[in-house]
Amino acid sequence: MxxxxxxxxxxxxxxxxxxxxxxxxxxxxxxxxxxxxxxxxxxxxxxxxxxxxxxxxxxxxxxxxxxxxxxxxxxxxxxxxxxxxTMAKRTKGNAVKRKQELDDENAPPARGKAKKKKVEGSDTDEPPPSITYYVFIPKVLPATSSKRNSRSKISDDDKYLQRGPFSVPTAAPYSKLLDGIAAALPCPRTNILEAQIVWKPKKPKNAEKLALGKADGYQVLVTEMEEKAPSGRQVLLYMPAPVKPLEETPSWDTDDIPPPAFDFSELEPIGASDSVQQQKIAFNKATKDHRAELEETYPIGNHPSFPQLRVFTQPKTGFLFDLNNSRMGVWSAGMGAGTADRIKIIPATPATPAPAPALAPAPPPTPAIAPPQPSASLTDVLLATLLTQNGGGGVLGTLFPHLNPPAPTAPPPLIPLSRTAPPSPVKQHSVTLDMFCTDYGIDQTQHTLLKDVGFLPGDQTDSALNDDLRAAGFTLFGWKRIHNANVRFKVDLAAGRFD
Incomplete structure (x- = not known):
């Protein structure tokens, strides 16, 4: 100054x-x-x-x-x-000022509306904005019957496996979102199928699902959520199940901490059991109606050539298909899931007895073998070559009449390619069961059993003992003796022993 x-x-x-x-x-x-x-x-x-x-x-x-x-x-x-x-004046003024300050402090506050003081906000007053995420993974739906009410809808709890919620700050990068998904499932971050993740806001419920699109799409998601109120920053993520790890976890105890593993059994349909027998029972129960429809349409013996089978004939190609237990199960399951083609049902033909098998054709006769002729040696061939060079071709046959081509070999016998039933050895005969048992040494016990089951000499028998024969009282070795005797009887009958 x-x-x-x-x-x-x-x-x-x-x-x-x-x-x-x-x-x-x-x-x-x-x-x-x-x-x-x-x-x-x-x-x-x-x-x-x-x-x-x-x-x-x-x-x-x-x-x-x-x-x-x-x-x-x-x-x-x-x-x-x-x-x-000045010192005295200043002292007096200070005393008056202190007295006024004390009076102001002791005075009651004014009733008028106080002005709000403007307080500058700080970074520590409010937490940074964040987005809440829910993860949904589709489950495997069980097979249902066609009689189920078409209006009934499957709930989201049956359709999806829900994980979460978890929060990620809006300022966080895309990698933090993947870390949150991996921790919620749980699974390694590398097993997440990022390209197949879709999202939609929780409200409204009819919002359209959008592809996440990795890092670029994540920025669009964050920008859209920042414009909403804090209560509306909720996102639903839909994604397939993570990839199964290639390396299996050892069954023994190790010192290493196992990585987080996703429980794939939670995606199985409700009611499924680990027991194979219970799974078959549940499968048969779900496909029972469709299977009964197929059995009614294709009964056993609907084709004359196969009286003991269910046969389906392809109308365009004419191919025949045996409708065994496995094929019937697959077809009925496809009808229940709605994935089977609607094929026109062909009317089943009535069962007719199969025609008698024809006799096997006789083998063709063996061709006659040419008579043996002397063959030329190597010396004769060389000499004939020299003579042929000096003279005409007719001279060789005149000078060496014994030079004939080698004898032809017999062709292999022709084997018929068609597979037909063996010739039936059974023909009209007058051999009774008593004569058969006497000639071939069948005891009285086996004779009684054969009479009970209605056996006649020459009937078609099998070497194996089935359940029906065992129930009738036959033993394993006793039935084998009867079968061998029946085979010898057919041979003797064909040879004319009983004519």
Missing amino acids: AITGFFFAGSQKGNCLLRLLPRPFRFPSPSLLFSPFLHYPMDVNSEEENAIILDFEENGVDGMIRAVAAEHPEAARKFFVNTPA
Whole structure:
């Protein structure tokens, strides 16, 4: 702070009090006025009451300042900070001010509406915005019957496996979302099928599903969620099950911490059992109606060539298909799931007895073998070659009549390619069961059993003992003896022994 004053210029002689002429000047601070040489008059007689006496030094700035203060004491007095009068006045003013402050503190607050103070927010007052995610993985739906009510809908709990929720800040990168999904499933992050993830907001429910599109689509998702209220920042993620790990976990105990593994059994249809027998029972129960429809349409013996089978005839190609237990199960399951083609049902033909098998054709006769002829040796061949070079071709046959081509070999016998039933050895005969048992050594016990089952000599028998024969009372070795005797009887009958 600079102070404007007056500079008094004049002449002086020695140390004496002089009255100088005023001249304006500026000096930087009033501290120059505070000098030990400046004091109030005590013993000096002065006409003015408040005259200031200066001990003027020759050729000094301080002396000039003191002279100015002596010339104009009122002007210079305001620059003196501490004087007895100012100190007393300041003390009195401070006492009044303190009293007013105490009164203001003890006074009751005013009833008027107080103005709200503007408080600047800080980063630690509110948490950063975040988005809540729910993960849905589709389950395997069980096979259903066609009689099920078409209006009934499958609930989301039966259709999807839900995981979550978990939150991810909006400022977080795309990798943080994958980490949250991997922790919620749980599974390794590398097993997530990122390209097949779709999303939609939780509200409204009829919102369209959109592809996530990895990092670029994630930024679009975050931008759309930031525009909504905090309560509306909820997203539903739909994705397939993670990839199954290639390496199987060892069955023994290891020191390594196992990685998080996804439980694929939770995706199986409700009611499925680990027991194979119970799975078959559940499958047969679900496909029972369709299977009964197929059995009614294709009964056993619907084709004359196969009286013991269910046969389906392809209408376009004419191919025949045996409708065994496996094919019937697959067809009925496809009808229940709605994936089987609607084939026109061909009316089943009534069962007719199969025609008697024809006799096997006789093998073709063996071709006659040419009579042996002498063959030419190597020497004869060389000699014939020399003669052929010198003469005509007719000379060789005249000179060497024994040079004939080698004897032809017999062709292999022709085997018929058609597979037909063996010739039936059974023909009209008069051999009774008693004669058969007597000639071939069948005991009385076996004779009685054969009579009970209605056996006649020459009937078609099998070497294996089936359940019906075992129930009738036959034993394994006893039935083998009967079968061998029946085979010998057919051979003897064909040879004409019983004619």
